[in-house]
Amino acid sequence: MKANTNFTKLPQSYLFSEVAARIRDHKESNPESEVIRMDIGDVTLPIARCVLDAMHKGIEEMASTVTFRGYGPEQGYAFLREAISEGDYKSRGLDISPDEIFISDGAKSDLGNLGDIYSPDSVVAVADPGYPVYVDTAVMGGRGGDLTESGRWNKIVYADSTPENGFVPRPPKEHADVVYLCSPNNPTGVVFDRETLKEWVEYARREKAVIVYDSAYEAFVDDPAVPRSIYEIPGAQEVAIEIRSFSKTAGFTGLRCGYTVVPKALKASGENGEEVSVNRLWNRRQSTKFNGASYPIQCGAAALYSPEGRAAIKENIDVYKSNARYIKKKLSEAGFETYGGEHSPYVWARHPEQTDSWALFAKLLKEAGISCTPGIGFGRAGGGYIRLTGFNTPEKTREAMDRLGKVDF
Ligand code: PLP
Numbered sequence: 001m002k003a004n005t006n007f008t009k010l011p012q013s014y015l016f017s018e019v020a021a022r023i024r025d026h027k028e029s030n031p032e033s034e035v036i037r038m039d040i041g042d043v044t045l046p047i048a049r050c051v052l053d054a055m056h057k058g059i060e061e062m063a064s065t066v067t068f069r070g071y072g073p074e075q076g077y078a079f080l081r082e083a084i085s086e087g088d089y090k091s092r093g094l095d096i097s098p099d100e101i102f103i104s105d106g107a108k109s110d111l112g113n114l115g116d117i118y119s120p121d122s123v124v125a126v127a128d129p130g131y132p133v134y135v136d137t138a139v140m141g142g143r144g145g146d147l148t149e150s151g152r153w154n155k156i157v158y159a160d161s162t163p164e165n166g167f168v169p170r171p172p173k174e175h176a177d178v179v180y181l182c183s184p185n186n187p188t189g190v191v192f193d194r195e196t197l198k199e200w201v202e203y204a205r206r207e208k209a210v211i212v213y214d215s216a217y218e219a220f221v222d223d224p225a226v227p228r229s230i231y232e233i234p235g236a237q238e239v240a241i242e243i244r245s246f247s248k249t250a251g252f253t254g255l256r257c258g259y260t261v262v263p264k265a266l267k268a269s270g271e272n273g274e275e276v277s278v279n280r281l282w283n284r285r286q287s288t289k290f291n292g293a294s295y296p297i298q299c300g301a302a303a304l305y306s307p308e309g310r311a312a313i314k315e316n317i318d319v320y321k322s323n324a325r326y327i328k329k330k331l332s333e334a335g336f337e338t339y340g341g342e343h344s345p346y347v348w349a350r351h352p353e354q355t356d357s358w359a360l361f362a363k364l365l366k367e368a369g370i371s372c373t374p375g376i377g378f379g380r381a382g383g384g385y386i387r388l389t390g391f392n393t394p395e396k397t398r399e400a401m402d403r404l405g406k407v408d409f
Pocket of ligand 1: 041105106107108109131182185186214216244245246247252253257258
C-alpha cells in the first residue's frame with residue numbers, strides 16, 4: 001500500500017520517549033538513587049468501591065440469557081447519558097439533553113475522531129503550549145501543512161500562552177475554522193476566566209468556527225467563579241463541542257470512558273452554505289465507526305453520579321490537588337515562577353537562572369533525583385518551563401520537594 005504521508009510528516013514522539021530514556025540512563029549510572037516521578041501524567045489512586053460494585057453487577061448480568069447484553073447503542077446507554085445530563089449540566093443550570101451527549105472510550109479518541117466531520121481544508125488553531133494530540137491529529141488529517149524550522153506547522157494558527165497573558169491565551173488575529181481549547185489546561189494547570197472564554201466564544205461566532213473545548217480536568221475546579229463548562233458562556237451552545245473524561249476525575253485511565261457534548265444548536269455550513277447539524281454529523285460518524293463503550297464500564301461510570309461516587313471523586317481529587325499545592329509552594333520558595341496547581345494536578349514553572357527546559361530537567365534529575373516534563377515538549381511557547389504533577393503519593397511528593405529545596409539554582 002501507499003502510506004498516508006500526513007503520518008510520515010509527523011516527527012517521532014520525542015518528548016516522553018526522551019524523558020524515559022534519560023531517566024533510564026540516570027538510573028543505570030546511579031543504581032543506588034531512587035528517582036521520584038514528578039512527571040506522571042496518569043492517576044495513581046484506585047477505583048472507588050461503588051464503581052467496582054456497579055461494574056461487577058454489569059458483568060454478572062452477562063452470565064444470564066435474561067440479562068445478557070450484546071451490542072449497545074453507539075451513542076452510549078440512556079442511563080449514563082441521562083445521569084450526565086442531570087448531574088453535570090442540568091443541576092448546574094445548563095440545558096444539555098441526553099441526546100446531545102455521546103459516550104466515548106475516552107477523550108483522546110474523540111479529540112482525534114472529530115477530524116472526520118470537519119472539512120479537510122479547515123484551518124486549525126491551538127493554544128501553545130498545549131496537549132500534543134490537537135496538533136498531531138490535525139497533521140494526520142492533512143491540516144498541518146509543513147513543519148517549519150521554528151518547530152511550527154505552517155497551516156496551523158497558534159495562540160501563545162505567555163507570562164504576559166498569565167498563560168491564558170487570547171483569540172488570534174487570523175481566521176480559524178476549528179479551535180482547540182483546554183481548561184484546566186494541560187500542561188500549564190491554568191484555567192480560563194469567564195471574560196477570556198467569552199472572547200473566544202465571540203471569536204468563534206465571528207469566524208463561524210467551532211471550539212473543541214477539552215475539559216478533561218473540570219472536576220479539579222471548585223471555585224464557582226471559574227467556568228467548568230464552556231456552556232456557562234451565553235451563546236456557546238451554538239459554537240462549541242465539549243469533551244470530557246472520567247480518566248482523571250475518577251481513575252478511569254485504564255477502564256476507558258468519557259463523553260462528548262455536541263449541542264443541537266451547533267451548525268456547520270454545507271456545500272452551498274446551507275446549515276448542517278453537527279450533532280447529526282457526529283451521530284452518523286459514531287454509528288458507522290464506533291460500536292459503543294463497554295457496558296460494564298458504562299455501569300461503573302454511572303455509579304459516579306451517586307452520592308458515594310461524588311464523594312469518592314472528591315476524595316481522590318483532594319489528594320492530587322493538595323500535592324499540587326504543596327509542589328507549587330515549595331517551587332516558589334526555591335525561587336521558581338509558578339502557574340497552575342490550584343484547579344489542576346499540574347504545576348508549570350520556570351527558574352530565572354535556568355531558562356532551558358531540558359537543562360532544568362537534567363539538573364533536577366541529577367541533583368535531586370526528581371523527574372519532570374520539559375515544557376518545550378508541549379510547544380514552542382513552553383520553552384524554559386517544566387511541568388510537575390500532583391499524581392504521585394503525598395509521601396513521595398513531600399520527599400521530592402524536600403530534595404528540591406536542597407538544590408542550588
Ligand atoms: N485531554 C487532556 C488535556 C489530557 O491531558 C488527556 C490525558 O492526559 C486526555 C485528554 C486524554 O484523556 P482520556 O484518558 O480520556 O483519553
